[in-house]
Every structure is written in C-alpha cells, then in structure tokens.
Amino acid sequence: MLRRLQSTRMSTIRWSQRNSGSLAFAxxxxxxxxxxxxxxxxxxxxxxxxxSEKTSEEVDPLNGNVFMHVSDTQVxxxxxxxxxxxxxxxxxLHNPLKNNDRYLLYGDxxxxxxxxxRDKTVEDFFVRLIQRVAPKSDAQARGEVVVSRLFLExxxxxxxxxxxxxxxxxxxxxxxxxxxxxWPYGPVALITPFNFPLEIPILQLMGALYMGNKVVLKGDSKxxxxxxxxxxxxxxCGMPEGDVDFINNKDGMTMHKLLMESEPRMxxxxxxxxxxxxxxxxxxxxxxxxxxxxxxxxLGPDVGDEDYVAWQCDQDAYxxxxxxxxxxxxxxxxENWVNTGLEKRLEELAARRSLSDLxxxxxxxxxxxxxxxxxxKLLAIPGARLVFGGKLLEDHEIPECYGSWHxxxxxxxxxxxxxxxxxxxxxxxxxGPFQVMTHYSDSSLDKVLEACERMEAxxxxxxxxxxxxxxxxxxxxxxxxxxxxxxxxxxxGAPQNHWFGPAGDPRGAGIGTPEAIKLVWSCHREIIxxxxxxxxxxxxxxxx
Numbered sequence: 259m260l261r262r263l264q265s266t267r268m269s270t271i272r273w274s275q276r277n278s279g280s281l282a283f284a285x286x287x288x289x290x291x292x293x294x295x296x297x298x299x300x301x302x303x304x305x306x307x308x309x310s311e312k313t314s315e316e317v318d319p320l321n322g323n324v325f326m327h328v329s330d331t332q333v334x335x336x337x338x339x340x341x342x343x344x345x346x347x348x349x350x351l352h353n354p355l356k357n358n359d360r361y362l363l364y365g366d367x368x369x370x371x372x373x374x375x376r377d378k379t380v381e382d383f384f385v386r387l388i389q390r391v392a393p394k395s396d397a398q399a400r401g402e403v404v405v406s407r408l409f410l411e412x413x414x415x416x417x418x419x420x421x422x423x424x425x426x427x428x429x430x431x432x433x434x435x436x437x438x439x440x441w442p443y444g445p446v447a448l449i450t451p452f453n454f455p456l457e458i459p460i461l462q463l464m465g466a467l468y469m470g471n472k473v474v475l476k477g478d479s480k481x482x483x484x485x486x487x488x489x490x491x492x493x494x495c496g497m498p499e500g501d502v503d504f505i506n507n508k509d510g511m512t513m514h515k516l517l518m519e520s521e522p523r524m525x526x527x528x529x530x531x532x533x534x535x536x537x538x539x540x541x542x543x544x545x546x547x548x549x550x551x552x553x554x555x556x557l558g559p560d561v562g563d564e565d566y567v568a569w570q571c572d573q574d575a576y577x578x579x580x581x582x583x584x585x586x587x588x589x590x591x592x593e594n595w596v597n598t599g600l601e602k603r604l605e606e607l608a609a610r611r612s613l614s615d616l617x618x619x620x621x622x623x624x625x626x627x628x629x630x631x632x633x634x635k636l637l638a639i640p641g642a643r644l645v646f647g648g649k650l651l652e653d654h655e656i657p658e659c660y661g662s663w664h665x666x667x668x669x670x671x672x673x674x675x676x677x678x679x680x681x682x683x684x685x686x687x688x689x690g691p692f693q694v695m696t697h698y699s700d701s702s703l704d705k706v707l708e709a710c711e712r713m714e715a716x717x718x719x720x721x722x723x724x725x726x727x728x729x730x731x732x733x734x735x736x737x738x739x740x741x742x743x744x745x746x747x748x749x750x751g752a753p754q755n756h757w758f759g760p761a762g763d764p765r766g767a768g769i770g771t772p773e774a775i776k777l778v779w780s781c782h783r784e785i786i787x788x789x790x791x792x793x794x795x796x797x798x799x800x801x802x
Contacts, residue, residue, distance in 0.1 A: 280374060280377045280379050280380050281379060281383055282494065283487070283490040283493070284487055284490065284491075285486075285487070285490065286387070286483060286486075286487060288386040288390050289386065291318075292318075292323065292325050293323040293324050293325060296324055296325050296326055297325070297326050297327070297483060298327045298328075298329075299326060299327070299328040299329055299482055299483050299486050299506055300486065301329045301331060301503075301504055302486075302489060302502065302503055302504035303338045303339050303503045303504075304338060305499035305500035306499075310329040310330055310331040310335055310506070311332060312330045313327040313328055313330050314328050314330040314479055314508040315327060316391075316479060316480055317659070319391070319393050319480075319619070319622065319656065319657070319660055320393060320620065320654075320656060321657075322655060322656070326391075326483060328483070329505075329506040330479070330506065330507060330508045331507045331512050332507075332512060333511065333515050335512075336505075336512060336515060336516045336519065339474060339503055339505055339516055339520065340519050342472075342474070342500075342503050343445035343472065343520040343522060344445070344520065346444050346445040346471075346472040347444055348443070348523060349441070349442070349444060350442030350443065350469070350470035350471055350472070351471070351472055351501065352442070352470040353439070353441055353442055353470050354422050354424060354439050354440070354441075357470075358419070360470070361419035361422065362416075363496070363498075364418045364464075364467060364497075365414055365416055365417060365418050365419070366414075366496060367492060367495045367496045367497045368410050368413055368415075368418070369414035370496060371410050371492055371495045372407055372410035374494075374495065375403070375406070375407040375491075376407060380491075381400070381403055381404070381407070383487075384403045384406075384484070384488075385399045385403055387483065388402060388403070388455055388484055389616065391455060391480060391481035391483060391484065392452060392453065392455055392480075392622065393616050393620055394578040394579070394581075394616055395616045396615075396616075398577055398578045398616075401752060402456055403456060404752075405457055405752040405754045406456050406457050406460050406461065408754040409461050409464070409770065410460075410464070412754065413464065413468065417468075418468040420772075421440065421468050421772055422440045422469065422470075422780070423440070424437055424438055424439045424440070425437070425438045426438075429788070431790055431793075432791065433788060433789040433790020433791065434786065434787065434789075434790055435786070435787045436785075436786045437784070437785045437786070438782060438784055439782070439783045439785060440776055440780040440781075440782065440783075441470075441780055441781050441782070441783035442469045442471045442781075443471055443522075443523035443524040444471060444523050445471070445472050445474075445520065445522045445523055446466055446472070446473055446474075446523060446524045446525065446526070446779070447473070447475075447476070447516075447517060447520075447522040447524075447526070448462055448466060448473050448474070448475045448476070449476045449477075449513065449525065449526070449527045449529065450476070450477045450478070450485075450528050450529075451528050451529040452477075452478035452481055452623070453578070453581045453583065453622075453689075454582075455477065455478070455481035455482070455484035455485065456484050456485070456488060458528055458769070459485050459488075460485070460488055461753075461769050461770055462528070462769060463475060465769075465775035465778065467497075468775060469775065469776075469780040470780075471779060472500075472501060472502075473503070474503040474504075474520070474522070475502055475503065475504050476505050476507070476513045479506055479507070479508050482506050485504070489504055514537075514540070517537070518540065522544070523544065524545070524546065524778075524779070525537065525541055525544065525545045525546070526546050526548075526767055526778055526779075527545060527546070527548075527549075528547075528549075528583075528767070529549065529550075530550060531549040531550045531714070531715065534547045534549040543765070545765060546765055546766070546767035546777075546778045547760075547763070547765045547767055548583070548717070548759055548766070548767045548768075548769065550583065550687050550689075550717075551583045551584060551585075551587070551687070551716075551717030551718055551760070552685050552687045552713055552714070552715045553584055553585060553586055553587050553715075553717055553718045553738070554586075554589075554590065554709075554713070554719050554749075555571065555574065555586050555588070555589050555719065555720040555721075555722060555749055556590040556592075556706060556719075556720070556722065556723075557589070557590065557595045557600075558592055558722060558723025558724075558725055559592045559594050559700060559723070559725065559728065560594075560723055560724055560725045560728070561595055561598055562745060563745055564600070564603070565603070566745075566746075567595075567600075567722060567745070568600060568603040568604055568607060569607060570722075570746070570747075570748050571586065571589060571600075571604055573748070574586035574720070574748050574749045575589070575667075575692075575693045576618065576691045577617075579618050579619050579620070579621055579691045580621075580665075580688075580689065580690045580692060580693075581621065581622065581623075581689055582750050583717060583718075584717060584718040584740070584749050584751070584758075585689075585693075585749065586693055586720075586749045586750070587688075587693055587694065588685070588694040588695070588696070589667075589693060589694070589695045589696070590696055590697075590709075591695065591696070591698070592697075592698060592700075593697055596697050601667075601669075601695070604645075604646070604667065605645065605646040605667075608646060608647065608664070608665035608667075608691075609646075611665055613653075613654055618651070618665060618691055619656075619662075620656045620662060621661030621662065621689070621690035621691070622660055622661075623689050623690075624661045624688055625658075625659070625660070626650055626658075626661050626662060626663060628661070628688075629663050629666075629688060629690060629692065632683075632686065632688055632692075633648055633668060633692075636668045636683065636684065636694070637668065639670055639675075639680050639683075639684070640674055641670070641671040642668060642670045642671070642674070643668070643669050644666075644667075644668055644669075645667040645668060646665070646666065646667055647664045647665050647667060647691075647692075648663075648664070648668075649663065649664050650662055650663050650664070651664060663690070663691065664691070665691040665692075666691060666692045666693075667692075667693050667695050668692075668694055668695070669694075669695045670684055670694055670695075670696055672697065672698055672702060672705055672706070672709070673705070675694075675696060675709060676708060676709060681709075681712060685709075685712075685713055685714075687715070703731070707732065707735045707736070710738075711735070711736075715760070716737050716738045716739060716760050716761050716762045716763070717738060717740065718742075718749045718758075719736060719738035719741045719742075720741070720743070720748055720749045721741065721743040721744075722744075722745060722747045723743070723744070723745070723747075724745050729743050729744075737761045737762040738760070738761060738762075739757075739759045739762070740753075740756070740757065740758050740759065740760075753769055753770035753771075755770075756770065757769075757771045757773060757774055758770050758774075759774065
C-alpha cells in the first residue's frame with residue numbers, strides 16, 4: 259500500500275536539476291529523499307551556508323525511514339548568529355530615510371520569486387517537498403504553495419515602499435511639520451511551526467524584510483527543508499544573502515539561548531500557547547504571538563444548503579488531518595440542524611477520507627496514546643457519546659512517534675461542557691482529525707456564547723447563518739480575530755486576501771495583509787521638523 263501511495267503522490271512530477279533551469283536554486287530532489295539518499299539541511303549565517311557539528315535524524319512520516327539529516331545547532335555554536343544580529347543597528351537595514359533603494363530591491367526580488375513560483379515545475383517541486391515532510395493531499399499542499407505565490411505577487415513592485423508610507427500633519431507655525439513613519443526594529447527573530455512549512459514562514463519573513471529588518475529564522479526541524487529551499491530561491495532572485503540567518507535545532511533550547519543572548523528587538527512566534535507564554539516573559543514582552551486555536555463554529559437556526567454546509571464542516575475539521583491552527587475544534591449545532599441528519603452526513607464525508615490520497619495522514623504532534631486518552635476522558639462525561647471514528651488507521655507504516663487515527667467526533671452535552679470540572683477537558687486542543695460536537699436551542703444560545711467567552715484561544719471562528727440578527731448577536735458577543743459569517747462561513751481559509759490572526763490580546767500577531775505587516779514588523783516613529791524663523795519673543799515663558 260505504501261509503495262502505491264508513493265507512486266500516486268509522486269507520479270505527477272518528473273524533474274531534475276540537469277534538465278530544468280527553473281530549478282537551478284534547488285539542492286534536493288523530493289522524489290529521491292530516502293534512507294539511501296538522505297538530504298542534509300544546513301544553517302545559514304552571515305550569508306554562508308554551514309553545517310552544525312551535529313545533525314538530527316528526521317524520519318519519513320509515512321514509513322519511519324530516516325530521509326533527512328538536519329543541522330542540530332548546539333548552544334556553544336550560537337556565537338556567529340549572535341554576532342550577526344549584533345551588527346544590525348536599531349534603525350534597520352533600511353528605513354524611509356536610509357538605504358531606501360532597498361524597498362525597490364525587495365519589490366524586484368519579490369516579483370522575480372513570484373514569477374518563478376508560477377512556473378509549473380517550481381510549483382510542483384514545492385508541492386511534493388511539502389508532501390514529503392508534512393503529508394497532506396495534493397489540493398492542500400498546492401493551496402499552500404499558491405497562497406504563498408499570490409502573497410508575493412501582491413507585494414511585488416512598489417508595494418514594499420508603500421508599506422512604509424508616512425503621513426504629515428501641519429505644525430503650530432511656519433516651518434513646523436510633524437511626520438509619522440513606519441520604522442523597522444532592526445534585529446528580529448521569527449519562529450514558525452511545522453504545519454505550514456512554506457506559507458507561514460514566507461509570509462512573515464518577507465513582511466519583516468520589506469520593513470527593513472534583519473531576520474533570524476527558526477522553523478521546525480521536521481520540515482525546515484522547505485524554507486531552506488525557499489531561501490535558496492530568494493537568493494537566486496537577488497535577495498542579499500546576509501539579510502536572513504537560518505538556524506536549525508531539534509529541542510529548541512539553542513534557539514532560546516540565542517534569543518536571550520542576542521536580545522532581538524522583536525520576535526514573532528507562531529505555535530504552542532505554552533511556549534508563547536514562556537517567551538513572552540523571557541523576552542520582556544517584546545513579542546508578537548499567533549498561538550494555538552481552539553476554534554468554534556456555530557450553526558444558526560436558519561437551515562439551508564445542507565450538503566454544502568456539511569462539506570465545509572468536514573473540510574474545516576479534517577482537511578490536512580486537522581493540523582491547521584484554524585481547524586474546526588468544536589461544532590455548536592442548532593437543533594434545527596440536528597434534525598436534518600447533519601451528524602450522519604458528516605460521518606459519511608469523513609469515511610471518504612483515505613491515507614491513499616493523504617486526505618487523512620500522519621499526525622505530527624499528537625501520539626495515538628494521547629488521542630485515545632483524550633477520547634476516553636470525554637466519553638466519561640455524562641451524556642457524552644462517540645459520533646464517529648475513535649479508531650486507529652490500519653494497513654500503514656506510520657512510525658509510532660506520530661499519530662494515526664480516523665477522523666473522529668465526540669458529542670458532549672452543552673450543560674455538561676460548561677461545568678467547571680469538564681470545561682478544560684472539552685476545550686483542550688487536539689491538533690489532529692478530531693472535533694467536539696454539541697447541540698443547542700434558541701433558549702440556550704447564551705450558554706453557547708458563555709462557552710465562547712470562557713475559551714482561552716481566539717484565533718478563528720465561523721457563524722453559519724444568513725440571519726442578520728443572529729449574526730449580530732454572536733459576532734457582537736465574541737472576539738475571535740478571523741471570523742467568517744454567512745451560509746458559506748468556515749474556520750479555515752487562505753490568508754492572501756484578508757487579515758489572519760487572533761484578537762483580544764495586545765500581543766496578537768497578524769499575517770497576510772499590509773496592516774498585519776505594519777503591526778508586526780514595524781513601529782511608529784514621529785519626526786517633527788521645525789525649521790521656521792525663530793520668533794522675536796522667544797524668551798517669553800510659554801505653556802509648552
């Protein structure tokens with residue numbers, strides 16, 4: 259079965275560096291990565307690709323064979339990275355008053371990179387590379403690559419300097435003018451997760467570079483090969499090789515030490531809420547966070563387009579095996595939807611998912627033991643029941659270090675969910691193909707809103723209703739940063755055309771839009787020009 263799977267997912271691409279000039283940047287062939295030909299992921303520091311003293315062995319998520327050696331930088335090796343950041347002034351590599359030709363440089367680099375990624379060979383290269391290290395269906399992997407390319411197209415040409423657009427306000431007298439500028443931080447750090455090995459790091463990285471910062475980038479060792487190849491593509495397109503340092507480390511301790519010693523002016527962290535809170539304290543608040551999301555969807559009382567809504571619920575909960583920070587974690591179904599047989603529809607849709615086409619696959623951060631234990635805890639709640647799933651996948655070679663289970667849903671009564679002894683268990687995020695379901699009526703909507711209020715994470719949400727009064731009631735009582743409303747509402751969506759990020763936390767980060775880039779990667783600087791004639795009565799005391 260595994261051989262058939264590999265043949266199916268790889269047969270659509272045939273390339274080599276020898277016969278494809280568009281892949282001149284690449285140093286890895288996603289088709290041939292194996293225990294016989296493992297790829298070594300290098301570090302990048304000060305414009306030089308280097309290998310650390312040690313490497314970690316990374317296994318193929320589908321068969322457990324070692325297919326990559328990734329630089330495992332140790333604490334005593336961080337000095338070049340610390341020195342590299344220390345050479346960057348607080349005013350950045352460029353700003354509106356210094357080296358502003360670099361805005362044009364990045365507009366050109368971005369345009370070239372976008373054009374290169376439009377090449378079908380390059381697109382397929384990144385699709386297959388993502389599938390090797392973060393198994394997801396062709397549609398999911400290709401969507402990640404396409405969104406990344408669209409972002410680059412959006413910010414090519416003059417767009418980098420438009421991001422730094424300033425404003426002016428007339429002063430109190432002739433010759434005085436107040437100017438507001440978007441100013442870089444200078445040395446910054448970017449830490450990204452495993453689940454979107456291209457999209458999240460490239461969108462955040464380019465935003466940081468547009469604003470004039472020097473970046474040290476740390477991804478997850480399991481799939482940092484994707485950004486290694488993307489950095490080589492950017493260099494190929496003209497990006498200065500010293501603008502980004504790239505560090506790999508298996509356990510995260512080295513990166514933590516690097517942050518403590520280099521003291522970047524700003525750090526963007528996407529990942530676990532627990533780690534985010536640790537970093538927020540250790541970095542004295544100089545951080546922006548996009549942490550975990552226990553994301554809710556509320557189906558309103560107005561039923562319609564039942565097949566479509568069921569399909570979207572299945573996509574939100576189980577696409578990429580539920581390993582999206584925006585995945586549907588809990589589904590609140592109005593009793594009108596229950597009466598349509600929605601649960602049965604969802605069970606049928608989930609049953610179509612298969613390892614053979616990667617519509618379900620390895621779960622990279624939750625073990626089978628953790629999954630089974632969580633299901634049992636939920637089923638111990640009075641009135642809870644298994645809606646579907648709950649079983650492990652069969653006939654596969656996924657290694658034990660990764661999870662492998664069928665799409666699963668557990669029903670928990672709303673009244674029981676809200677009890678103090680159950681709420682934390684019900685709202686614990688299981689980063690895999692798993693969701694909680696519950697029912698409500700017109701009279702219990704306030705209890706649903708109470709549950710939304712008590713949740714800690716406020717990333718994405720959906721209000722599936724065309725009833726304007728219902729929409730306003732729910733939207734006006736909740737805070738999730740990216741919330742879809744209407745019959746087509748979802749929790750998962752590509753962020754190349756809208757803001758994506760949490761709300762309700764001043765540390766919350768955004769991604770994908772000019773507003774997000776300005777918020778995360780620049781600060782406000784006010785410069786007041788005062789060049790007018792000195793007043794004759796300058797010595798008279800004034801209020802200010």
